[in-house]
Each structure stands twice: as structure tokens, then as C-alpha cells.
Amino acid sequence: MELTAESHSIPLSDGNSIPLIGLGTYADPHETPKGTAYESVKIAIETGYRHIDGALIYYNEHEVGQAIRDKIADGTVKREDIFYCGKLWNTFHPPELVRPTLEKTLTTLQLDYVDLYIIELPMAFKPGDEFYPNDESGKWLYHETDLCATWEALEACKDAGLVKSLGVSNFNKRQLELILNKPGLKHKPVSNQVECHPYFTQPKLLEYCRQNGIVIVGYSPLGTSRDPSWVNLKCPPMLEDDLLVSIAKKYNKTTAQVCLRFNVQRGVVVIPKSFSPARIKENFEIFDFSLSDADMKAVEGLNKNILLKFSFWGHTSGSFEKTAQ
Template structure:
């Protein structure tokens, strides 16, 4: 039975009061307001105070806390204070100084709970919201798991009792939970949660991991124009909520809070009106019936009030160094340089062009053992690292497991052979080149006199287990697949005991084959779609159907390109990027390599995108029907 002193036990053994007082106030209000309101809250009975460095009022809130301790209203050990690490201090060396700054402002010896405010890093500095000359936020790329390790160190040092996160989705939580060597699990995830946004799925996940859900914007009533959508309905005016409140002789706010409390959610109530501060704490003397809980469940609209995380979150602002987060936490540059060349052009062309691509700014290099050019590409990479153009950690290399090496005992030797050719210690991404095995041997495309190729019935799921072992051994950071159809991908994902999900599916994709269904499936499964043959102008008769129309001569594509004063290739690439597809651009002409990378300073309109969508003919350039029609053995 919930009472005024009700607490929940967190997964580290510490206890958190089930109702807290939120101290954020819009800039238009004087900071002294937070100080006075916090005093009132403590006098009323709140023992959980929630604040943050970003709110800019920790000194005032600290004074209120110390005043109420000094006058005997409360003891420090009976108070629970939550602070937050702001996004400009995610770099590990900045975490402890940020916490110590909060402690100094508050004049406290320790915090009860310190949480990562958002899973987004902004440029470090005095400016809390750093922007560039165009008004766009300036982001950084610290791995959130490194930030977490720094928080763990602060807990071990006794500066904070418990550590958690805020505004994390399930995938971001799993990044930390699955971190090798995790020492301290997050005790909570603080998120927007209210009657109109009840976070049902996230609550279920958090409960399964023994992580508490803490709700901010629980009343959805703030109308701060800086963060709150002014066109959204006022939650406390909802007629159903008001009818239920009337039945219990309670306020709509009390019912909205009670609804969350009965679902096992810690609630942060915010008001600077003394009467409402008191009312919001009076939620312990009544109980909502199961029928009322079900009725309020039905009010869920999956609607946010707080747009802060959305406004600050990178909206795939496409830049030359843009990277996309994969489902294992590693990041892939959104544009890559493809290195395949027809056999007649092999010589030194892939190496020279790879060097030039890296000089231009490409940081994603795509190659494969079957291309026969790993030696040249590897030498190019090493040359650009030696001359200081790039660093190994800034490059992203994709390699592929060819179909004659899919037997599980051949996977690691094949990867090690590629590593030796490339003179690299690890590969960033290793893909199964095609969902079908060819007969092992020195001949990469074995044939007999009765069939175009000699296939084996190897179970490719066993191949995947060998790929997983390579990842676990540190030979490759991420693993994925290539040329899988929707059905094949779904069969693969349903593999019992799947340890590492494919991070991507690399497929032929362009304006004539826009892969709409595959893209939808991949987004649903949190798998990145990578497009090859995005421009297809190659005349390689071995792989390319010579009877197909030339994509870059399409009149509609050329009209849109002329409007934007761009090349047809640039528009074709930009179209895929704006759909959230990683693009592999291939050219062996220096001007083409350079032009294909210049796709970041223009934007296709919604009308342009619809027009290009309509060009899809479901037409392949690459002759791969023999493996695409193959059904994976179970």
C-alpha cells in the first residue's frame, strides 16, 4: 500500500522515494523561485528532489536543501537528491569534474543518484547548447559506454550512491547492459511518461531488467515554449481523466500521478504553486480500480510534450563525417567508397583510387576477397595512415566472406587471410557475401558441365555462429550480411540462440530498385541497409546486365539534377541517403570520386523524393538471381 514515505528498492540495494519534486523552471522565471519551491516541497513531505546542471539552478536548490536541514525539518540521510550529467560532459575525463561541479554548487558531499541526462553528446565547453554558424547543434561521438565507465568510477569513489540514465530507448539501454565488463547496472531510466505517453513497452523492458522507470512531465502541463509543443492538448483538461478524478473527489493531477505510481513508476511532480505542490503530494490516500486503470490506459496517444530530446537529437544532419549507429553500438560512415573493378582493370587502379578517395574525405572503404584487390586496397590504407591523412580508428573497412568459405571451419581462416592481405589487425565490418555456399576450393566460382555453379547445402546459420566467434575474438567489430532477401533475413533472425544480430544487409539499391520493403523490414529490425550499385553505370559483362537502361541517363533524374545544379549521380546518392540508407559510391575517375562525395550541401524536397520513388522498376543490374531465389536451409 503506497504511503507518504513509500520507497522502491533499486537494483544496487539503495532506496528511492516513489514521488519526487522536479525543479526545472523556464528561463523567464527567477532562479529564486526554485529555491522557495524546494523549501515548500520539503516542508510538505517530499524527500526526493530532482535537479540537473542544465537547469542552471543547483546553487538555489542546494541552499533550500541546506536550509531545511539546518532548521531540523529533515536530515541529509533522509533526503534523496538526483543530479544529471549534461551532454557537453560525456567525454570520460569530463564526467567526474562535472559531478564535482554539481556537488560544489549544491554544497553536498555526495549525490544519491547521478544520471546521464541524454544519450547524445554535444561539443564540450561552457556553452550548454553549442551550435555552428548555421545554428545547427555541434555533436561529438564519445561511446556512451565509455561515459558509463566514468560514472561507475564516480560511484566507486563514493561521490554518488547510485547511477542511471535518462531519455534512453531500449536499444541504448542494451548498449550499456551488454557492455563487456559492466560493473554497475543502471538503476533507473528517467523518461517522459504520462497518461498520453504511457511508455508501456519501455516499462515492460525495464522491469525485465530490474531497472526502475522514473517519469518526468508526469502531468504534461508545462507550456514552456522552449521545449513544449504548444499545439498539444492540455492533459489535465482531458474529459475522461476529469470524470475519473471527480469520482474520487481528487484533482486530475492526483489521478494522473496515481495512475503512474500504481504501474510501479517513480513520479516526478513539478509545480511552483505552493497549493499545487501540496496537492500533488496527496496521492497516497486513495486507490484507482482496475477498471479505471484500464480506462486510463486507453487514453495513451504515444504523444510527447517534451520536444527537447527530439530537437537536440541528431536528425541525420548529413555531413561529410556523418555516421549511423548500428545495433551493436558501433558507427558506420553513411557514404563509402566501393572498390570493385572488372578483372581487366585490376592492376593498380583500386589502390590509387582508394588513396584518392581517402584524401577527398571518404572514411568508409568497401572491399571483398572475391574482388581480388585486397592487397592494393590495404596498401592504399596503410599509405594514408602513414602520411597522416587519417588514423586507423577513423577509418571503417568492410570486408566480405566469399561463398566458398562458408563452411564453419573455413570462416576464421578466410577472415585472417583478408587481414593479412590488408595488413590490418581487425576489420570494422565483415559480411556474408551471399546467402548460398559454393563448393570449397581454389576456384572461387566452381562450375561443372551441367550447371552454372556447384552449390553445397551448408547450413548458413552455422556459418553465422563462426562469424559470431570471430567478433568475440576481436578480429572484427561488427558482422552482417549481404544480398539477403526479406524472407532470408527473417529466417536468419529467428535462429535459436542468436548471439549477435546482423548489423546490416548490403544489397543492390538505386532509383530503379529502391528496396522499399527491405528498407522497412531493416528499420523495424534495427538493421542498417547498405546500398551498392547505387549509380550502376558499369559495363562489366560478367555481373551487369547489358540490356538494362543506363540509370544516370534517366530524363527525370536529369531534370531534378539540373534544378539543383547537381550531377545525376549526386541526386541518385542523395535520394538514398535521405531515406536512411548507407551508400557505397563507386567510380574510378578522379572527378567522379570527388563529385560523388559532394552530396552534403543540398537537400531534395519531399516532392523530389516522391518523384524519384516513382522511378522504381524493381529492376536489377547485377545478375544474382541464382542466390536471391535460394531458400536458406533451416
């Protein structure tokens, strides 16, 4: 299949399709000026992006939705041209909370449906008004959750037409099997959003997902940021890697473009986050070249099995460290 800026979607197992590159919209609400996400999504759509990755927990779905609606209103796109992914946060795993949470996202976006809705993490926090609940000593307040019951509530949302496709995020093989082997399964997860880049290539998980018709969506496809509050600083800056720099020079591209192209050639969807107009446009310019088989193999060889580590993963870091298993 030839990938172009105008045509770069791949099929999902439920008959829908997903664009191979999307715009990530995560932002720290305390440090990001109002209107930033709005302007970035508008620029992305004007550039050619048709896939927007968002979440309730990003606190900016109102801006993202406004940008999508404005670009529909001015004739740039139709609603069916846009692929929006929303996420079910950890505090909303109880089945009775699933539909109201999705409906809150739809109300905020002012859209009738989302194209993909995913369980953001396989673990759950204590339900309530706090997105990051802690006890008096600062320890995370977790909640026993039945992922199969959560999934059944998501299936009901799909049947009701609130979402086109269902997926998961940060699930390892064992957690995927819980869903895939669920008695009475109506709708399989079509995607699994996980960290994926040349320093963390996910070969085992990628193969397992391929065997089960699940598309990998790679977040942090350009490596990690350098924020010590949530990033594993043992991971060296990937975009400065000597091999990636040399390959980029060979193709007259940037190291970021090489990293993105590497994943899309493997059938991995990439969702680089940027609020810089220049970077948004640069990240999209990956359809006018392709990496040779030798270069693909060389980049695969960079795998270090190094991943981000969120502080609230600490108690179950073993299960998450095995994401690649």
C-alpha cells in the same frame, strides 16, 4: 506494498531505494525570479517530499542545495532522508569530464554526495563552455560519444563515494542494452528517466526496464506545458481530458492527482515540477486514495504515443520517437 505520505519509497536494484514522488526543479533562468527554486524546495520538504530532481543545466542547484541544507540544519530532515538526483549534461560525455562535472554539482549543492546521477541524454554535444553549442548557421554541434566509456567514468564516481546510484535518461531499449551488455559492467543503471503520463504510457519500455531491474522515472507526468518553443502542440491539454476529469470527480481529486496516482500505482516514479506552494502540496496528496483496476485500465487506454520534442533531437528523432519501443 501500501504507499503512504511517510513511506512511499521503492527498492532499486543496487540495494538503495527511491521515493515514488519527487519535486522537479527545471526552470527557465531568464524568466524565473531568484530564490524561487529555494522557496519551492523548502516548501516541498516541509510538505513531505524527500526526492528532489535537479540538474546542472537548470542553473539553480545553488538554491536547491541551500534549501536542502537549511531544512537539515533546522532539524526537519537528515541528509540520509533526502534523495537528490543530478544529471550529466550533453557537453560532458568524454570520460575525463565526468568526475569534474559531478564534483562541480557537489560543490554547488555543498553536499558530499548525490543519491542518483544520470546521463541526461544518450547523445552528446561538442564539449566546451557552451551548453547548447551551435555553428555559424545555427545548427547543433554534436559530438561522437562512447556511452560505455562515459558509463565507466560514472562507475568510478560511484566507487569513490560521490554518488550512491547510477542511472540514465531518455534511453531507449537499444541504448540501454549498450550499457547492460558492456563487458566488465560493474554497476547497472538502476533507473531510466523518460517522459511518462497517460498520453504516453511507455508500456514496452516499462516492461523491458522491469525485466532488467530498472525503475522508470517519469518526467512531465502531468503532460506537457504549452510552450511552443519546445513542446509538441499537437498534443491536446491532457489535464482537460474528459475521462480523467470524470475519474477525478469520482475520487474527489484533481486530474493532476489522478495522473500522478496512475503512475505510482504502476511503480513509475513521478517528478512533477511546480513552483506554486499550493500545487506542490496538491501534487503530494496522492496517498489517501487508489485507483480501481478498471480505472487504471481506462487510463492506460488513453495512450496516444505523443511525446515532447526538443529542437536538438531533430537529427535523431527516429531513435527518440522509438523510446516506447
